[in-house]
Amino acid sequence: xxxxxxxxxxxxxxxxxxxxxxxxxxxxxxxxxxxxxxxxxxxxxxxxxxxxxxxxxxxxxxxxxxxxxxxxxxxxxxxxxxxxxxxxxxxxxxxxxxxxxxxxxxxxxxxxxxxxxxxxxxxxxxxxxxxxxxxxxxxxxxxxxxxxxxxxxxxxxxxxxxxxxxxxxxxxxxxxxxxxxxxxxxxxxxxxxxxxxxxxxxxxxxxxxxxxxxxxxxxxxxxxxxxxxxxxxxxxxxxxxxxxxxxxxxxxxxxxxxxxxxxxxxxxxxxxxxxxxxxxxxxxxxxxxxxxxxxxxxxxxxxxxxxxxxxxxxxxxxxxxxxxxxxxxxxxxxxxxxxxxxxxxxxxxxxxxxxxxxxxxxxxxxxxxxxxxxxxxxxxxxxxxxxxxxxxxxxxxxxxxxxxxxxxxxxxxxxxxxxxxxxxxxxxxxxxxxxxxxxxxxxxxxxxxxxxxxxxxxxxxxxxxxxxxxxxxxxxxxxxxxxxxxxxxxxxxxxxxxxxxxxxxxxxxxxxxxxxx
Numbered sequence: 001x002x003x004x005x006x007x008x009x010x011x012x013x014x015x016x017x018x019x020x021x022x023x024x025x026x027x028x029x030x031x032x033x034x035x036x037x038x039x040x041x042x043x044x045x046x047x048x049x050x051x052x053x054x055x056x057x058x059x060x061x062x063x064x065x066x067x068x069x070x071x072x073x074x075x076x077x078x079x080x081x082x083x084x085x086x087x088x089x090x091x092x093x094x095x096x097x098x099x100x101x102x103x104x105x106x107x108x109x110x111x112x113x114x115x116x117x118x119x120x121x122x123x124x125x126x127x128x129x130x131x132x133x134x135x136x137x138x139x140x141x142x143x144x145x146x147x148x149x150x151x152x153x154x155x156x157x158x159x160x161x162x163x164x165x166x167x168x169x170x171x172x173x174x175x176x177x178x179x180x181x182x183x184x185x186x187x188x189x190x191x192x193x194x195x196x197x198x199x200x201x202x203x204x205x206x207x208x209x210x211x212x213x214x215x216x217x218x219x220x221x222x223x224x225x226x227x228x229x230x231x232x233x234x235x236x237x238x239x240x241x242x243x244x245x246x247x248x249x250x251x252x253x254x255x256x257x258x259x260x261x262x263x264x265x266x267x268x269x270x271x272x273x274x275x276x277x278x279x280x281x282x283x284x285x286x287x288x289x290x291x292x293x294x295x296x297x298x299x300x301x302x303x304x305x306x307x308x309x310x311x312x313x314x315x316x317x318x319x320x321x322x323x324x325x326x327x328x329x330x331x332x333x334x335x336x337x338x339x340x341x342x343x344x345x346x347x348x349x350x351x352x353x354x355x356x357x358x359x360x361x362x363x364x365x366x367x368x369x370x371x372x373x374x375x376x377x378x379x380x381x382x383x384x385x386x387x388x389x390x391x392x393x394x395x396x397x398x399x400x401x402x403x404x405x406x407x408x409x410x411x412x413x414x415x416x417x418x419x420x421x422x423x424x425x426x427x428x429x430x431x432x433x434x435x436x437x438x439x440x441x442x443x444x445x446x447x448x449x450x451x452x453x454x455x456x457x458x459x460x461x462x463x464x465x466x467x468x469x470x471x472x473x474x475x476x477x478x479x480x481x482x483x484x485x486x487x488x489x490x491x492x493x494x495x496x497x498x499x500x501x502x503x504x505x506x507x508x509x510x511x512x513x514x515x516x517x
Contacts, residue, residue: 033440037309039217040171041226041263044164046092046157047071047243048446049129052149055094057239058139058341058433065145068282069241069249070387071129073161074265076217076226078177079311086118086370087165088228090265091138092245093123095384095410097135098364107162110168117315119370120380121161122267123406126235127486128244132157136349136409138435139341173219173324177375180303181400182212182295187233189387189422194265198277208232208274209390212292213402214299215372226432227255229296230404232269232387237276237285245277250289255296264296268406272384273426275431307373314369314455318448319362320443322431328353345432359437366408367448371457376400378453381414386426390418392449397456412436417445423466 015150018300038500047070052064070090075100079085087108101121108114117491131140133154188198198204215228245252248266255264275289298379331353352359368380377397381389385405393403405414411432420442431439 002095013025019234021124021402029079035179036081036407037175037217038172039177039225040077041075041170041217042164042167042264043074043169043263044160044167045070046073049338050149050154051139051144052153053129053131053138053142054127054241054243055129056236059240060140062241064243065241068128068238068240068244071126071243071245071249073157073164074165074222075161075168076228076263076265077165077172079178080170080294080311084118084311085112085114085169086120086311086313087114087168087417088120088265089122089161089165089226090267091121091123091161092126092249093129093132094125094127095132095135095406096121096408097132098411099134100132100158100407103158104161107158108165110455111166114165115313117313117368119165120370120378120404121408122380123265124235124248125384125406125411126246126248127247128235128238128240128242130243136434138345139433141340145408154437159482160385163441167456168378173225175225175277175372176218176220177307177309177372178216178304179307179372180214180216180299180305182214182229182299183210184212184231184292185210186276187231187271187274188277188491189273189420190277191273191422193277195275195277195279200259200502206273207387207391209269209271209387209403211267211269212295212299212399214296214304216274216304219292224259227257227259227264227296227300228265228267229250229292230267230269230402231292232390232403232405233274233276234271235268236336237279237288238338244285247285247288247292247475250286251296252289253293253435254290258293258297261380264415267404270381270385270387270390270403270405273386273407275430293406296368307376310371310373312371312459314458316451316455317364318368320365320444320447321362322360322436322438323441325349325359325437348435349437356467362437365410365411365448366452367455369452369459371448371456371459371481376402377456378402378404379456381448381452382409383412383414383431384410384426385414386416386419388418389414389445389446389448392445394417396449396453408447412419414438414444414448415440417442420444 073091077087211231217226252264286378331350366382370378390403412434415427
């Protein structure tokens, strides 16, 4: 019976891929006549050649042990009908720290004259990649040898990212672009569901975003050149000591097998509070990757809409306020914690305080907006962004927008007011994991959303359409199943948001589970 089921699945997949191919031949050639895009794609392998510390889990006790999948930086270069250029870079990494992103963008400005808003740097947030320079140092027991390896790898990575972009632009050719949306259901809100409850079949709770945005890039003859797709879920299926892109890596591999000659590129959405559950096996990782690839293939075969060769972009940094830092006495108390990384953070903070260092009251947070064609809004936010932001922005700007997180700089979790109010890891404890001196101020959500609206409204007006007017809402959220977001608007209580940073940080000692970032 199982064998017959697998045969049926295989046949169905082949039929779907045939439909995809027919769709390309029927539509892509027609699109090229009216949409003179140019596109180029490139990749560079970034798998470390030596054993080094892996990013993402505080519970790891030693450096890497081999390769399950190679890690990649991939670049899709675009040129619109007016000669405007932009590039999206995807990578099998936990996140890019600000200094590394700024170095890459500065070199691209110098070499290719790419303006900052034209460069979107994204990561998959795999927890099976290497630690990078100045990223989450407090949670890893790094000695001088490991720090030297991390610095050398980070310097090489900067060069590899620039090389990938240069190669992509050198390969520009006439192309067509089209967008669509799929659906994959394995992301589970990890704040509202335990792994045990999900495995036992209990009803799942909490907001998630199951949509799968898809960008199809085709050559002038209709052949598929590249597929860009995203999903809002942690890449934490695996917790081993082997390099891997996790489920996103398997999804990209599957799509490239399904479409020989095409390059697939993955970006992480606003899934900081979502996990793939159940997890912790290669078999499950392959399963989720296949599900995601099938969702992309379904979109390619059914819902693609062509994009005119027009592109606008905007980028800014806003100063997000942090709550007041803990006192000296509170830090001394944390140096006695039973958890290693809490002690490291507290000792570093205390040493800096005693040296007279003034802790920054704000952080320069990146916000980026692209519009492809006359309609496709693509919003890229820094940090580990919780799902409420995607749900709210879809409610206010339209269900078809794409919301990318882990973009341009990953400095901390980015909680909504709801999550900040509830506390817990994403709302109250994760900021010190990233080395920040305190938790975010309660204004964080409104500040970010207001800036997104400002950038969107600052783009050139679309043909026969006025500027976007945002509807005020506080999203508690229902499931987003793909084509239409179903959200509820309600006022979020702020009674607990006013808690001091020290009160939130003191709660850390109550939760000593292995940390996942």
